[in-house]
Amino acid sequence: MSENALPLRKVHHVELWVGNAKQAEYYYRKAYGFSRVAYAGPETGVRDRASYVLQQNKIRLVLTSDLTGEGPIAEHVKLHGDGVKDVAFEVSDADLCHKLATERGAENVADPSTLSDGNGKVRHASIATYGETIHSFLDNSDYDGPFLPGFRKENVQGTPTGLLIVDHIVGNQGENQMEVWAEFYSKVFGFTRFLSFDDKDISTEFTSLRSVVMAAPNNVIKMPINEPAPGKKKSQIQEYIESYRSAGVQHLAMLTTDIIKTIRQLRDSGVKFLEVPDTYYEALPDRVGEIDEDMNVLRELKILVDRDDKGYLLQIFTQPVQDRPTLFFEIIQRKGSDSFGKGNFQALFESIERAQEERGNL
């Protein structure tokens, strides 16, 4: 345990600022199987926004829309489209996290304050990270409500799809910004370099990226940072940056312990995933060796496999979840492996490039 590390416990929630939270809530509930557990908006005395809280096991997504046509949410959606605004951490001491982070150079977004309602109180503070993304610090040890103070309890059940916990959250940076932000997570948060790979690891004939995985000392929070690398054509990271109009969260990976069951359910409910060439599955047995799963089923569902020295992992990537080619999701199952599927980037990249080409962005 690094003594520099901020006392983060885990990801408390991820908040997306979207154009139409009411409809987005329906999509994530119906397609991904989240349940709506809390709400805040005009009916609860909030005048400028509506926020829907979705939960599945330990994953909480908050979908927030502006109601006024002006102010930070409206401006954010106008510039970026739908996207992740806040990766909020549950912490043991929000004041200390905020104090240390700002002393170490993070930009203040919200000074520490106490939020309270009949269910207790929560200490809250926020700092800025890449792009217009923020990190909130929440100490909810004195709170017993459905989400946070001000939210009313809701109970609209989704059909769970086996999504358990946020495995990692990836940020896309502009050119030559990866080291800057890796250093930010190292200096401000006390994260360590868990893994890194460069454009020799992840590239196709045309485009490539560099990536470094920053991890909290207890490894419960992992935040890979990507940047585009030069190629003959435009990197998918560059396409993201141009579409989102800044750095931001590229994807959120959610863990399952039965990816075949999860992906069958998600496909049945209409979630669209990246295509994978059949040649990928022809090469798979030689690349990963013995695995527990039926290769034919993996091929049918387009699930990817990668192996490292500790074991293997299964993963799959959704298509972007809004019209701009920005945020998407990853579903991942780990069987010993604690890496991120580096060997799949080649297959993934080739697949993404086909989609990029169809959009005329390659």
Ligand code: FE2
């Ligand atoms: Fe990932």
